[in-house]
Amino acid sequence: MLLQDNWRYSWQALIRHKLRTGLLLIAVAIGVTSVLLLTSLGEGARLFIEKEFSAMGHEVMIVLPGKKETTGGAVPIYGNSPRDLTIDDAIAMEKISTVKAVAPIIAGTSLLSYQGKSREVITLGSSADIFSIRKLTVSHGRQFTNKSKDPGQAVCVIGSTIKQQLFGNINAVGKWLRFSGQRFRVIGVLQERGESMGLDMRQMAIIPIQSAETLFDSPALFRVLLELKQSGSEKYTEEKLIELIKKRHDGEDDITILTQNSLMSSFNNILNLVTASIGAIAAISLVVAGFLIMNVSYVSVARRKQEIGLLKALGATSNEVRLLFLIESLLLVSFGVIVGLILGYGLTNIAAFMWPTFPLAIPWWATLASISIALFIGLLFSWLPASHAAKHDPVLALRGN
Amino acid sequence: MKKAKVALIELQNINKSYVIGEQPLQVLKQVNLTINKGDYLSIMGPSGSGKSTLLNMIGMLDRPDNGEYKLANKSTVTINEEARALLRRDHVGFIFQNFHLIPRLTAQENAELPLMLAGISAKIRRARVNNVFARLGILDRAAHLPKQLSGGQLQRVAIARAMVMEPDILLADEPTGNLDQRSGLEVIELLEELNQQGITLIMVTHDQQLGNRANRQLTMVDGKITQDISANVIAR
């Protein structure tokens, strides 16, 4: 039998039973669609986090005080707590050849008040480089421009939400604010940009680092942000940083260095795993569809007993009969897959249109996996009924009327 | 025209029993039968005497429990089912009492089935079926579904289906059983015409008159051939 005749014969058998075919098709389609939808949620979460991280910039490294022992080494006997990172440490980092900009950060909260209104606000003390490294721009006024002019000055740049809450619609630039009693002049208002790495920059105030040192009465740095001249030099820079800190901290490399790549890859691993797991759960609905196909096929084989007997009387071999029924299931599953793909992609597109901030996306491997799982299950579960059909004794099959 | 007598079908000591419940029921008992190429044979006998079983045996739809069956001098009992299916496809045409047409396929498609199974291209199939349909006078019914055809027409489609592979043997199990007298006779005349052209025709029938038309008439009783009358004894 020619293959195209095989397909045509099976196709005619399928369209003959529209209701049965339709129901099985829907079952397969639902399975495929749910795999696509659920994995797109997982992939969306991954993309969302990736987007957040990319706001940090590829060439940015973060240096934290204290060593994070992820390998679970022994607790030091002499309990010398980690040394603080200092502004001088940060200044020394500028000397590393691959480093373009350094933004040491002192963080604390202060009570901001203006004409009787006041608010508790997270205040970052940093250098002018923080603006370029964190890609912050001002909508009004200016940033700290000159490192030699602004440091130590009582100036501040405030987030847009704070500006609204304290000043309303009047221009804040040039006004004097009180930071826990000390007077600072507003020189700029940050462009609204939303969250960045989990920090809502609209709710923050930035002041020069020397001012922060006196405001919080502590030289200890919260962290240091580094921007590299080019990506690819992270490894080298990391080694240089450790070397430098060891020299400055009496042989202790008591810092933790985070890069975007290292953070992102660990998040990616976790989220891919999560996505694959929910995809696998969704694939259960495909298995259910497979059982449906199997049962319905058994009924169909029983109903078409005479046809099978006839085919054998006309010289069809058992293998040819089996193939006819297998192709029937394969056709059915293929159409189910196509409908499922259309539904899955259609629904994610609609969802992406309705909730544009959450980046829904069907991962390529989920598409491949749902197609191959559906086809595999279709063949697996129709193998038994098809073989059953092939085994029919033609004499008996032709007898029953 | 004088035909050389060539043995086409040779059944030797064929036994066949079916197990119904606990008891085995012997349906064919030591059957010996040789049929020549081009013969026209009728098989008659009471219901349950094993006529259909014998026909199915000849058509290789069924296997004997023991005994030998040679088709054109080759044993058919030692080969596997696959090979028997191919022999059946190429040498045997079946015609049934209840036609056994596939309801979802048109007359044309039904008649094309054996050609399709043999892997013959659609173009050649169409031409061959058209040819046979024209001979059987149902060319104008080619696109009809079985439910749109009369009994006589249905059996013609079935005959066409049996003919398209140009088989050596035509096995007809009560081909007129579901037809009125007139169309039954027409169908028999068609089959006889095919026999005139050289095909070996073996027909099971309950109708004594129709059975008498054959050159050789077998009677079966209880799994045995009890009578074997050849045409030279009976005037036609």
Ligand SMILES: Nc1ncnc2c1ncn2[C@@H]1O[C@H](COP(=O)(O)OP(=O)(O)OP(=O)(O)O)[C@@H](O)[C@H]1O
């Ligand atoms: N596959 C089978 N399984 C069990 N018993 C069978 C089978 N095929 C035939 N028989 C039995 O064998 C006997 C002969 O059957 P067969 O069909 O050959 O008779 P028949 O002469 O064709 O009868 P009829 O004229 O009614 O068609 C019957 O008793 C039947 O019930």
Ligand SMILES: [Mg+2]
């Ligand atoms: Mg019978």
